[in-house]
Amino acid sequence: MTTSEKYVTAAYLVLLCALLVYLLIIALKVGRLEEELADLTRSAREKLGG
Amino acid sequence: MWLLSEHSRGPSLRFGPPLLAAAATGLLVVGFGLAFYWAPEDADQGFSQKIFYLHVPIALTAYACFGWGAWKALRLLWTGERRYDLESYTAIHMGVIFGLLTLITGSIWAKVSWGVWWSWGERQLVLFLILFLFYSSYFMLRFSTEPGPRRERNSAVYALFGVVLIPVSFLAVRIAGTILHPTIFTHEGADLPGEMLAAFCVCLAGMLSLAGALYLVELSGKRIDASLRELKELLA
Amino acid sequence: MSAYAADVAALARKDLLLEFRSRDTLPAMLLFVVSALTVFHFALPGGSSERAETGLLWIAIVFTALLGLARAFAAEREQGVLDGLVLAPSDRSAIWLGKTIGVTVFLVLAELVALPAFALFFHPLSWELVAAVALADLGIAAIGTLLAAMAAASRARELLLPLLFLPLVIPVVIGGVGASVAAEPGSFLAFLGLYDAVFAILCWASFEYVVTE
Numbered sequence: 081m082t083t084s085e086k087y088v089t090a091a092y093l094v095l096l097c098a099l100l101v102y103l104l105i106i107a108l109k110v111g112r113l114e115e116e117l118a119d120l121t122r123s124a125r126e127k128l129g130g
Numbered sequence: 131m132w133l134l135s136e137h138s139r140g141p142s143l144r145f146g147p148p149l150l151a152a153a154a155t156g157l158l159v160v161g162f163g164l165a166f167y168w169a170p171e172d173a174d175q176g177f178s179q180k181i182f183y184l185h186v187p188i189a190l191t192a193y194a195c196f197g198w199g200a201w202k203a204l205r206l207l208w209t210g211e212r213r214y215d216l217e218s219y220t221a222i223h224m225g226v227i228f229g230l231l232t233l234i235t236g237s238i239w240a241k242v243s244w245g246v247w248w249s250w251g252e253r254q255l256v257l258f259l260i261l262f263l264f265y266s267s268y269f270m271l272r273f274s275t276e277p278g279p280r281r282e283r284n285s286a287v288y289a290l291f292g293v294v295l296i297p298v299s300f301l302a303v304r305i306a307g308t309i310l311h312p313t314i315f316t317h318e319g320a321d322l323p324g325e326m327l328a329a330f331c332v333c334l335a336g337m338l339s340l341a342g343a344l345y346l347v348e349l350s351g352k353r354i355d356a357s358l359r360e361l362k363e364l365l366a
Numbered sequence: 367m368s369a370y371a372a373d374v375a376a377l378a379r380k381d382l383l384l385e386f387r388s389r390d391t392l393p394a395m396l397l398f399v400v401s402a403l404t405v406f407h408f409a410l411p412g413g414s415s416e417r418a419e420t421g422l423l424w425i426a427i428v429f430t431a432l433l434g435l436a437r438a439f440a441a442e443r444e445q446g447v448l449d450g451l452v453l454a455p456s457d458r459s460a461i462w463l464g465k466t467i468g469v470t471v472f473l474v475l476a477e478l479v480a481l482p483a484f485a486l487f488f489h490p491l492s493w494e495l496v497a498a499v500a501l502a503d504l505g506i507a508a509i510g511t512l513l514a515a516m517a518a519a520s521r522a523r524e525l526l527l528p529l530l531f532l533p534l535v536i537p538v539v540i541g542g543v544g545a546s547v548a549a550e551p552g553s554f555l556a557f558l559g560l561y562d563a564v565f566a567i568l569c570w571a572s573f574e575y576v577v578t579e
Contacts, residue, residue, distance in 0.1 A: 083242070087239075087242035088177060090238055091181045091235045094234050102227075102344065120361050263533040267529040274521050275521070276521070284516045287512075287516070287575050287576055291534065294565070294568055295534060298565075299537055303540070305540070305541075306540045
């Protein structure tokens with residue numbers, strides 16, 4: 081691979097990397113939201129006599 | 131309490147994310163494919179010019195995000211509807227991410243073109259640095275102010291300042307170039323041949339769709355967060 | 367219209383009288399700017415160009431302005447007066463205009479000391495530089511006043527004000543330094559005028575959103 085090609089590939093890899101990092105962040109967020117929602121559902125069931 | 135009752139899920143929110151994501155996928159794959167397989171190689175810059183199809187759409191998308199954020203900020207100040215605060219915040223959040231990507235890809239392009247990672251003569255990069263600093267301060271403003279109408283309004287006014295800063299800084303960097311930091315290197319070449327322009331447009335459309343899809347997903351996440359918090363308070 | 371002007375004058379006069387009696391901000395600004403210029407002398411290696419020295423003058427002006435702006439709403443905060451001002455019948459943008467005039471006066475007074483000190487320590491000034499400083503003062507005061515009000519609402523106001531202020535002041539520095547060193551200062555001075563006009567209007571129009579609870 082020429083030097084040119086290496087840098088061009090690196091630039092496009094940066095975008096790929098950013099998107100994958102974003103996916104990771106969203107995955108963590110969804111997990112946290114699911115846990116919180118489960119907690120709240122349990123809380124509601126207790127409070128309102130599900 | 132504002133979210134559960136005041137916000138309605140119209141069709142744009144149900145179908146927006148998947149549609150935009152599909153559009154982004156299609157357009158970016160086709161766009162990059164055209165850029166590498168179909169568009170001719172630049173006579174002067176050679177293969178490294180291919181970064182253009184990545185860097186410039188990202189830069190323009192960042193501007194679009196800041197503009198969108200400023201529009202939502204204006205709507206907030208105009209109508210006082212609280213939902214515009216989250217929308218403005220999310221748009222600027224996206225803008226900063228794309229702005230950071232602009233700086234990184236721009237730096238790589240500078241390195242491969244001229245052998246330096248940074249050049250004060252490259253006007254786009256300098257402009258983006260100023261904007262990146264400005265909008266990063268936006269986050270500082272939000273983090274250090276208590277949530278509430280005060281924070282919403284301050285953020286909105288600051289977002290408007292940002293969008294005014296864009297042309298002012300552009301002009302400033304331009305006149306600075308004539309005297310202070312001579313523009314030795316520049317990517318501003320001659321007009322693009324037809325194939326390059328076509329490939330570029332597809333990439334641009336794809337990048338804007340990507341930003342749109344990410345924006346809607348991020349907004350959804352923030353809204354869910356806020357709704358959950360509201361529920362927690364109601365059940366406590 | 368004249369009621370508005372009267373409000374603005376009253377607010378500006380109040381700030382200036384307060385400062386004249388308590389004398390805490392202005393002496394600090396004067397001392398700061400002279401100290402900064404002294405530090406700059408030691409920061410510049412021997413044989414540095416006049417252009418570098420001029421650049422540093424602008425840095426001194428920007429940071430002296432920040433020092434003054436940090437105190438812009440301090441008096442109101444300490445006496446809990448800002449809410450009273452906001453509830454008063456006057457247009458809230460009058461608060462901004464009155465404050466900005468006050469800040470501009472402080473800056474000009476600080477520069478009456480700073481510029482001669484610079485001419486003494488480094489090299490003589492040109493009239494373009496003085497004109498640029500005058501124009502820059504207006505822009506700095508305009509945005510600084512609004513940003514100080516914004517930062518006042520936050521928990522970390524001493525940290526936040528410089529962060530909000532510096533990116534916005536970059537064009538002012540470009541215009542100011544350009545006007546000071548360039549062969550053709552006209553376009554830089556015109557740019558400073560444009561900056562002042564654009565941001566003054568924006569600040570004037572948006573100030574009420576920043577101070578209302």
